Amino acid sequence: MGHFPCFSRRFPLRLFVWSSDDERAGESVSIENQKRILEDYARKNGFTNIRHFTDNGIRGTTFKRPGLDAMLEEIRAGNVATVIIKDQSRIGRDVVEVGLLKRTFDEYHVRFIAANDNLDTANGFDIMSIFRDVINEWYVADTSRKIKTVFKSRMEKGLRCSGSVCYGYRASKEEKGEWIIDEEAAAVVRRIFQSVLAGETIASIAKALRAEKIPIPSEHWKRTGEPVRAAKYADPYAWSATTIGYILKRPEYTGRKVLGKTVCENYKTKSTRKTTPEEQHVFEGAIPAIVDEETWRTVQKIRETVRRAPKRQNAPNRLTGLLYCADCGSKLTHRYNLVQGKWIEDAFVCSGYRQLTHDCTIHYIPTAKIEAAILAVIQRVSWYVRHNEKEFTERVREASDQNQEKTVKECKQKISKAQKRHKELEGLVKKLYEGNATGKIPDKHFTRLLNEYDEEQTELETSIAEWQRQIENWNADRLKTDQFIQLVKRYTDFSELTTPMLNEFIEKVVVHEGEGRGNDRRQRIDIYLNFIGAFEVPEYIVTPAEVEEQRRQHEEQAAKEARSKELAKARYEKRKAEKREFTARKKAGLLTPEELEAEENRLAHNREWQKEWREKRKASEPEKPPKQKSIKELMAVEKTGADLTPEETERLAAYRRKKADQQRARREGKKSDQPKRKVS
Incomplete structure (x- = not known):
């Protein structure tokens, strides 16, 4: 900075003081000491018209300070001749920001004095001031580093x-x-x-x-x-x-x-x-x-899971986020719409259905059906746990061992192989450094090989950590059976699927695409329970809830069939009564012209339909073989001398042989019935 003359007689003098050392309410002892030191310095050097600008308890690395901003406003207004501070650290501990402040002082011809550092811009440029600014910033950086180290050490403990x-x-x-x-x-x-x-x-x-x-x-x-x-x-x-x-x-x-x-x-x-x-x-x-x-x-x-409430409901559906598509793995989306102004559609469909990125099938499933299936699974498994706890534990652990033992064994083999390779790479890196130090390996090849080895080691470390996590998860899964048992024992009523029960029991539900239509439609649902996954109770187990459900379904089906019969009978009686009434009015000649015309059209339509039906039936029936001639007709044809077909000749000959056999049998029967004559 250049030399600045002192304008203390032409302009009012301003004195700036700043400190962050504040350990009590109000102004700190440090601020009071600085004011006293600077006032003594001003008095000894003939400076008058003093004003203090103070920032108490603010960091030296911050340059958005009320006192500093107020002083800069006075400087830009031309009301400041000299700025005096105790030492350079009081104005700030940032080399760049302090340099900008000094440039501002230079621009507005303000004399800058740091009393304890013997810095006075009126005496010319002082290169040591730059080193002091650097040391001041280094002090803050070093203090920050030490504080971080202390904090880290405390947190590790x-x-x-x-x-x-x-x-x-x-x-x-x-x-x-x-x-x-x-x-x-x-x-x-x-x-x-x-x-x-x-x-x-x-x-x-x-x-x-x-x-x-x-x-x-x-x-x-x-x-x-x-x-x-x-x-x-x-x-x-x-x-x-x-x-x-x-x-x-x-x-x-x-x-x-x-x-x-x-x-x-x-x-x-x-x-x-x-x-x-x-x-x-x-x-x-x-x-x-x-x-x-x-x-x-x-x-x-x-x-x-993001849940949005449908337009006609105040709360989102509780199954949102639990249902997954079996084909594409996407979550199922809840649909709640008024269809054609008649009925409410409350169902889930695959979120990938008719999408631009990937088009999956609809996987449509009504909410009521999926909730009923979930409740049935929870009831069945919970009853089995309560009445066969030991068998349940054995089955879960056996299934877990069968499904994951092979995977864990493979993970252990991969870890052993990866650790061996990691150790080999450490040896290669050591030899690589030795070869580069002796000049056998150029720097270019050294850098390339070192980066390749380092990248491979990083990948191996990541893989080892992932395989180790899988092994730990498997060991933890073997202990989750007891947690599921405790969860079952916390509930006493499984008659209704409540939201807490749903969230605590169900991990996810995988929905497959349905097959068939109407009452013949079938759809597979895989329900995964928390802690134990997709557990299946033995088929021979029949719970009381299932017996009650079957009884209820039979009663509902019987009531439905009885109701259908009643409705059909009522419709039949109604049609029959209407037909009798219409026939009576027709015989009495009381039908209107419109009714007569409609009746004629109906009868004509029926006759036409019956005619078409007879023709179709006749066309669909196979042709009948020609009728065979009777024996009497064959004898008449033979008498006329006309030729007979071989089949007809054979039939006539067979008939005559049959008749001859019958006559012979009658003669022999009569002969055997006559008494024998005695010879004298």
């Missing part, structure tokens, strides 16, 4: 770095950094989770909480004397969907301590980002749980 407490808990006064359950707030948290399981929307939950005058988290903390985050709010009962959504996604309610969920990317801007699960520090069971793990997971699965 399970120690918190923040004093904020999740709604439903409060900080323990006995153990620093530990949480204990706030029963009043925890009851609200449990209610919110159970409401989601019951199929309620976030908006309806918030509306119910507002109606019951339940305080929002900030108001609750204020009433209980806890630290309040949002100090300003208009309505203490104004629950919002954002607040409830934030509560529902917190893993802490399952007793899981999660540290390092955000990280500061830039110490200057204090911009933060959400960390990945791999970067976080998770400690299971470190805090008391408010909701169980499965309830939390079920709620997360429910909230992952």
Whole structure:
């Protein structure tokens, strides 16, 4: 910067002071000391007309400060001759921003003095000021790095770095950094989770909480004397969907301590980002749980699916997100329409049906039928679990072993092979470095081979982690049978499919395309239960619910058939009475011309139809063979001397032989009946 003359006699003098060291209410001791030091300096050097600009408790990396902005306005207005600070760090700890401020001072001919650093622009350019600015910024960067290191070390040990407490808990006064359950707030948290399981929307939950005058988290903390985050709010009962959504996604309610969920990317801007699960520090069971793990997971699965309420309904269908297409794997979409103004269509179809990207078949299934099928499966499996728990456990584990044992064995073989290859690559990389160091391998080939080896190692590490996860999941699946048994025992009534039952029991439902039409239509449905998958109860098991359902269906079918017969009989009697009445009026000559014309047309149409029917029947019947001549006719033809066909000659000869045999038999019978004569 160039030399600046002092305009203290022509313009009012301005004095700027800034500090972030504030450990008590009001101005800090540091601010008071700086004011005293600068006033002494101004008095000794003959500066008068002093005004202080102060920013108390604001970071040195921030340049949006009220005091600084006010001073710059005065400088641009031409009301400042000299700016004096205690040292250069007080104006800021950012080399670029401090340089821009100095350029502003230069532009408006303002003298700049840092008392403790012996910097005075009136004495000419001081190159050391640049190094001081760099050192000041390095100090902030180094402090930020040290703080991050301390925070990371604490989080690795399970120690918190923040004093904020999740709604439903409060900080323990006995153990620093530990949480204990706030029963009043925890009851609200449990209610919110159970409401989601019951199929309620976030908006309806918030509306119910507002109606019951339940305080929002900030108001609750204020009433209980806890630290309040949002100090300003208009309505203490104004629950919002954002607040409830934030509560529902917190893993802490399952007793899981999660540290390092955000990280500061830039110490200057204090911009933060959400960390990945791999970067976080998770400690299971470190805090008391408010909701169980499965309830939390079920709620997360429910909230992952976007649900929209149909036009004629207030709430979305509870099956949305659970039904999948067996052919394309897409989710089924709920359709709820008024068809031709007559009946309501309440059914699910494949979301890939008639789409531009992939065209799948419709996979149409009514909502009532799929709910009935789900309820039947839950009833059947639950009854089997209650009455055959040991057999159920053995069957589930046997099925799990048969389905996954081969896969786990393959995973273990792949892990062993991948680990062996990973170790080989480490040796190759070591030899590669040695070859490059001795000059045997050029830098070009070294870089290419090193990148290839590094990429292969990364892929192997990812694959090993995935295979290991599959093995761990298999081991965990073997323990889920007990969880399903506990779930069954929690319910006492399975007569109706409730929304909580649906969400807790059903993992997914795979719907196949139907075959046939009308009453002959058949459709396969695969229902996967939580913890145990698509479990099938032995066919010989018949539950009381199924017996009752069969009885009910038989009764309904019998009642339906009886009703159909009654209706048919009533229609027949009605038609018969109408026909008798019409016939009587016709005989009495009381028909109108229109009725006579309609009757003639009907009779003509019937005669025409009967004629066509006889002709069609005659045409469809096979031709009859010609009628054979009787024996009498054959004898008459023979007497005339006409020739007979071989068949006719044979028939006539056979007839005569038959007659001759009959006469012979009669003669012999008469002869045997006569008494024998005695010879004298």
